[in-house]
Each structure stands twice: as structure tokens, then as C-alpha cells.
Amino acid sequence: MSTKPSIPKGTRDFSPVEVAKRTYIMNTIRSNFQLFGFQPIETPSFENSDTLMGKYGEEGDRLIFKILNSGDYLRKVKDDAFAKADSTALTPQISEKALRYDLTVPFARYVVQHQNDIVFPFKRFQIQPVWRADRPQKGRFREFYQCDADVVGSASLWQEVEFVQLYDAVFTALKLDGVTIKMNNRKILSGIAEVIGASDKLIDFTVALDKLDKIGADGVTKEMLEKGITQEAIDTVSPLFTLSGSFGDQLDTLKNLLASSETGTEGIEELLFINNEITNLGLETATLQLDVTLARGLNYYTGAIFEVAAPEGVKMGSIGGGGRYADLTGIFGLKDMSGVGISFGLDRIYLVLEELNLFPEETTEGVKAFFVNFGNEEAAYAMQAITSLRKNGISSELYPDPVTSNKQMKKQMTYANRRNIPFLILAGKEEMDAGTFTLKNMAEGSQETVTLEQLQEILAK
Structure with missing residues (x-):
């Protein structure tokens, strides 16, 4: 036993x-x-x-x-x-x-x-x-x-x-x-x-x-x-x-x-x-x-x-x-x-x-940007951006398993929420064709379409 x-x-x-x-x-x-x-x-x-x-x-x-x-x-x-x-x-x-x-x-x-x-x-x-x-x-x-x-x-x-x-x-x-x-x-x-x-x-x-x-x-x-x-x-x-x-x-x-x-x-x-x-x-x-x-x-x-x-x-x-x-x-x-x-x-x-609640908020900051995984091709596109972000000192990660259903999508969103990651990034077929990314601010609930350069600029703040 x-x-x-x-x-x-x-x-x-x-x-x-x-x-x-x-x-x-x-x-x-x-x-x-x-x-x-x-x-x-x-x-x-x-x-x-x-x-x-x-x-x-x-x-x-x-x-x-x-x-x-x-x-x-x-x-x-x-x-x-x-x-x-x-x-x-x-x-x-x-x-x-x-x-x-x-x-x-x-x-x-x-x-x-x-x-x-x-x-x-x-x-x-x-x-x-x-x-x-x-x-x-x-x-x-x-x-x-x-x-x-x-x-x-x-x-x-x-x-x-x-x-x-x-x-x-x-x-x-x-x-x-x-x-x-x-x-x-x-x-x-x-x-x-x-x-x-x-x-x-x-x-x-x-x-x-x-x-x-x-x-x-x-x-x-x-x-x-x-x-x-x-x-x-x-x-x-x-x-x-x-x-x-x-x-x-x-x-x-x-x-x-x-x-x-x-x-x-x-x-x-x-x-x-x-x-x-x-x-x-x-x-x-x-x-x-x-x-x-x-x-x-x-x-x-x-x-x-x-x-x-x-x-x-x-x-x-x-x-x-x-x-x-x-x-x-x-x-x-x-x-x-x-x-x-x-x-x-x-x-x-x-x-x-x-x-006394004296720990600064930034003390516990972890990953800043989380990329949803939509499949191998999309993951490869996302990893190009992640590599660039990391070189610029911005902590980011890709969910390892791809989305295969709504349940899987919810699982990835839950993961990001429980990790208190402030920004979620979507990079599917539409974004790949346009060479862009959809950036979602988890705290505000807002989202916008950005280029890699714009993404780096926003996340570096």
C-alpha cells in the first residue's frame, strides 16, 4: 500500500x-x-x-x-x-x-x-x-x-x-x-x-x-x-x-x-x-x-x-x-x-x-506572454516570435499541446489564468497569412491585432 x-x-x-x-x-x-x-x-x-x-x-x-x-x-x-x-x-x-x-x-x-x-x-x-x-x-x-x-x-x-x-x-x-x-x-x-x-x-x-x-x-x-x-x-x-x-x-x-x-x-x-x-x-x-x-x-x-x-x-x-x-x-x-x-x-x-503586505507586485511576476497552440505549423510560427521576445528579455511561452476542441481551448485559457499571465497571444492561420498576432490583455479583456515589432514594444513596457 x-x-x-x-x-x-x-x-x-x-x-x-x-x-x-x-x-x-x-x-x-x-x-x-x-x-x-x-x-x-x-x-x-x-x-x-x-x-x-x-x-x-x-x-x-x-x-x-x-x-x-x-x-x-x-x-x-x-x-x-x-x-x-x-x-x-x-x-x-x-x-x-x-x-x-x-x-x-x-x-x-x-x-x-x-x-x-x-x-x-x-x-x-x-x-x-x-x-x-x-x-x-x-x-x-x-x-x-x-x-x-x-x-x-x-x-x-x-x-x-x-x-x-x-x-x-x-x-x-x-x-x-x-x-x-x-x-x-x-x-x-x-x-x-x-x-x-x-x-x-x-x-x-x-x-x-x-x-x-x-x-x-x-x-x-x-x-x-x-x-x-x-x-x-x-x-x-x-x-x-x-x-x-x-x-x-x-x-x-x-x-x-x-x-x-x-x-x-x-x-x-x-x-x-x-x-x-x-x-x-x-x-x-x-x-x-x-x-x-x-x-x-x-x-x-x-x-x-x-x-x-x-x-x-x-x-x-x-x-x-x-x-x-x-x-x-x-x-x-x-x-x-x-x-x-x-x-x-x-x-x-x-x-x-x-x-504588512509589503512585497512589491512585480516580485511575483512570471511569464508575461502566453501563446495558444493551434497546431504544429502555428506553433512553429509562434516559436519564431517567442524566440525574438526572449532575446529582448520578455518572458514568454507556448502551450505544448495543440487545440483539438473547445475543451482544449478552454484548458489553455484556464492555464493562462491560473498562472496569472497578463497577455494571451493568438497566432492561427489568419494571423500567419497576414504576418500578425492577436494580442489579448487578460486584465482588461481587450484585444488588438499587432505586428511582431508592435508586440515587442507593448510587452516591453
Whole structure:
């Protein structure tokens, strides 16, 4: 008995219209990447497991898709591995490769392998799919594209300034006005933990603080107390619970709070520089905002942290993010190679543009002219015109099967309608004898007799 076909949860098929819309987003991002001087690279869809494992923290490692070794993958497994019933001991023996979890770690591996051929600072971009064994939900998939740009080999804060501009440029080009580029700095978070005497509880502190907008100050306080952070320490950082005002105003509050922390003060100075330069340069449609609760990527971010929120009113997680990493390539043996990078969430951006009806109509335009097939002689005449139209950049096609009845004619008309082809062209015996074509505008319902030159002129508009 045949089985009903299906695809794995968290993956999707894309229709021609959906592919066209996704291509529009990718082309917009790609053109801006190149405008800002980034060069394209590509890396394999799967990496050696030891390249990926241990780079994303315990939760990240759990979400990495492992690939079984080919052939009899159980042959080399030691008997005691089965006896222990411990998957962490068994997995390395049956799986040496894994699907990439993101584009950043493979990029770090690429830099180390090709360091002798790279001109530093190296500005690269990548637009490729990644895979995560996550729980599928709206805006979260197990297979999705990332669009990344990174600069490695420079510690200059001008790179962060350019990335804020790059986010603004892309979302302006997509007509997605009103996005918020949220920023924080790992050094500020470390400084806060230092000031309250909880440096050993940095992760617990930031995880609790990150929930401020969801559970409120009382909820955050309760969670911090449960994690062993003292009430005195919480009282010290309580100004964070009501932090508001402009980017500069919030930095002033933080200056007072972190006056005794060299690390925290350094983080404030870095954000102050970025904010001042962006204020001088200006942004077109985006807003830069300080968000001291932002704590993404703490396993490898060491400086600035970015996250982009969709316009107000759109229920969607972050549509972009990134940050500064002081020594990401160090995990592969290349020390002291500072870098900073950002990512665009293609799939979430798609959902936002769809919800706000921001895709241009021409994005999904396909075939412009459709020729009815009346038989072999007529088809040969039509193909002469089609060949000429295509040489002039006009998308056109001939229906493959000839009209043999009214039913067949209706079938061809239905085909053109369902494909949303704007112009239908009739080329029968009468048109062949006269050297003309009958052009029908499907939207208006009008038709006219034209020469090939006139046909090209009309369709080129």
C-alpha cells in the first residue's frame, strides 16, 4: 500500500510565488552586503562534529542535528557503550558529522583554514540554510536560511557603526519602516554582575533580567533570589528594572551604577561611541535603542550585542541579531582575532513583510506572454516570435499541446489564468497569412491585432 507523502516537521516546501518573494528579500540583503564591501563565501551544509559541538553551550549542542556514519555505523561501537545506555558516550562513536547550526562557527573554521589566503580585515557574507532540532512554532523552523555578514581581524568600533547602518539600509530598502535595533554590551552585563558581587552567577543574572518584560520586576527578583543572588545585590541593580529614556539617558544611569567597574565602564564607553556616531550620521527608518536586558550569545559574544525587533504591532521574535566576539577563531587555534557580525532572519522577515503586505507586485511576476497552440505549423510560427521576445528579455511561452476542441481551448485559457499571465497571444492561420498576432490583455479583456515589432514594444513596457 502506498504511503501518503509528507515532509519532516519544521521544514517547508516553497511554491513559485514564495520562492520569488524569498529571492526578493535575499537579493535586497545581498546587494546591500556588497554595497558595504562584504565578499561572498559558502561552506558545506555539514561539518565535522567536533567543529560544532561545544561551541553553543549545552542547549545549543542538544539542538544540533547529528548525521549517522555511513554503512554499518554500529560496527565500531564498544560493547560497554550499549551497557551504559548513555547517548552522550554513544553518539561520538556512531556520528562523526553534523548539520551546521549557524554560519558563524563554520565561518571561524573557514578563517583559520584559509588564513594565509585571506586579506585582513576580512569582510564576508553568507546566505545559506542552517538546521536546528528545535520545537517548531510560528517563525521558528528546523531548517531555515541565515543571511550573515561578519568582519574579522579588526577591533575597531567603526565596524559596529557600519552594522547599524547596514541594518537600517536593508530594512529601508525592504520598505520595512519602524524596526528597532536593540543594543547592549557583554561588558556592561559583566560589570553589573561584578558590582553586585555575583560574577560567578552572570548567566543566572542575565537569564532572569532578560525576562523583565514578561514577568516584571517582582518576578525577576524572585528568580534571582532562587538562583542565590542576595537581596542586597538586587537592590543595587534595581534601577535597571525601571531604566527608560533615550540611549544617552540610559547610559548616564549605567555610568553611576557601574562607576566602580572598569569592565562595565569600558562597555559604556563603547556604546557611547557607537550611539554618538550614529546620531551624527543619522538613520533612515530604523531606531537605535539601548536594551540592558539583551543577553544573547553570551557563550561567545564579548562586546556589543545586537537584536532587531519588527515594527510595533507585529507579533514576531527578533528578525536579526549579532555581536562582537574577541576570540571566536581561538577555538580553532588562531588566537586574538577579533570580529563582529550580524545576521538577518530571512524566514521571519518574510512573515513580517507578508503580514504588512509589503512585497512589491512585480516580485511575483512570471511569464508575461502566453501563446495558444493551434497546431504544429502555428506553433512553429509562434516559436519564431517567442524566440525574438526572449532575446529582448520578455518572458514568454507556448502551450505544448495543440487545440483539438473547445475543451482544449478552454484548458489553455484556464492555464493562462491560473498562472496569472497578463497577455494571451493568438497566432492561427489568419494571423500567419497576414504576418500578425492577436494580442489579448487578460486584465482588461481587450484585444488588438499587432505586428511582431508592435508586440515587442507593448510587452516591453
